[in-house]
Amino acid sequence: xxxxxxxxxxxxxxxxxxxxxxxxxxxxxxxxxxxxxxxxxxxxxxxxxxxxxxxxxxxxxxxxxxxxxxxxxxxxxxxxxxxxxxxxxxxxxxxxxxxxxxxxxxxxxxxxxxxxxxxxxxxxxxxxxxxxxxxxxxxxxxxxxxxxxxxxxxxxxxxxxxxxxxxxxxxxxxxxxxxxxxxxxxxxxxxxxxxxxxxxxxxxxxxxxxxxxxxxxxxxxxxxxxxxxxxxxxxxxxxxxxxxxxxxxxxx
Numbered sequence: 249x250x251x252x253x254x255x256x257x258x259x260x261x262x263x264x265x266x267x268x269x270x271x272x273x274x275x276x277x278x279x280x281x282x283x284x285x286x287x288x289x290x291x292x293x294x295x296x297x298x299x300x301x302x303x304x305x306x307x308x309x310x311x312x313x314x315x316x317x318x319x320x321x322x323x324x325x326x327x328x329x330x331x332x333x334x335x336x337x338x339x340x341x342x343x344x345x346x347x348x349x350x351x352x353x354x355x356x357x358x359x360x361x362x363x364x365x366x367x368x369x370x371x372x373x374x375x376x377x378x379x380x381x382x383x384x385x386x387x388x389x390x391x392x393x394x395x396x397x398x399x400x401x402x403x404x405x406x407x408x409x410x411x412x413x414x415x416x417x418x419x420x421x422x423x424x425x426x427x428x429x430x431x432x433x434x435x436x437x438x439x440x441x442x443x444x445x446x447x448x449x450x451x452x453x454x455x456x457x458x459x460x461x462x463x464x465x466x467x468x469x470x471x472x473x474x475x476x477x478x479x480x481x482x483x484x485x486x487x488x489x490x491x492x493x494x495x496x497x498x499x500x
């Protein structure tokens with residue numbers, strides 16, 4: 249566990265999870281709707297997110313671009329809250345989602361390329377955020393120790409609004425929390441780490457080989473145990489040498 253600032257106890261607050269998603273990925277267009285054992289990838293991810301005990305509400309922030317029409321329609325048909333805003337100004341999209349679905353005290357930022365999201369890790373990161381009285385908490389601090397694809401960021405809603413008011417750089421508008429994380433002297437930032445060194449392990453989906461990897465995981469684990477854990481993934485991948493370095497990246 250890594251943190252900056254004093255440790256106090258924050259009263260548990262309402263938590264809004266905002267999952268950012270778009271169909272116009274440059275490396276793997278349409279990936280969020282790619283099939284994973286009979287459902288779009290984004291729905292499989294949301295299925296996992298719903299198991300997190302500390303998320304009060306989960307919504308998707310996508311764009312008003314025509315390419316995202318089908319995505320929004322499918323999510324709404326499934327009863328999932330959707331906010332549509334700027335394609336490139338993702339920070340403003342988050343504020344729009346907060347305005348539409350709030351008020352909430354805490355915002356959890358998630359991305360829709362992580363179908364192996366870990367509900368227990370999300371809860372643990374939120375717990376650190378609450379107990380450390382931080383402005384921002386993530387499980388990707390100065391030393392990444394969890395696999396890529398398990399990322400979770402938590403930020404106070406009023407701090408997110410402050411960033412939206414002050415941030416002008418395109419990088420800060422696109423990457424939502426960068427305005428805060430690049431100013432550790434101004435904001436209290438905490439980070440969750442594990443002892444294992446899995447920072448180079450790749451479980452996110454940006455390329456065709458990433459999709460092949462998560463499909464192999466789901467096809468093996470989901471039919472037997474829909475709520476499979478990260479440890480289940482680790483054990484499975486260790487049993488499959490053909491997956492160890494799929495695409496040239498470490499997978500366990």
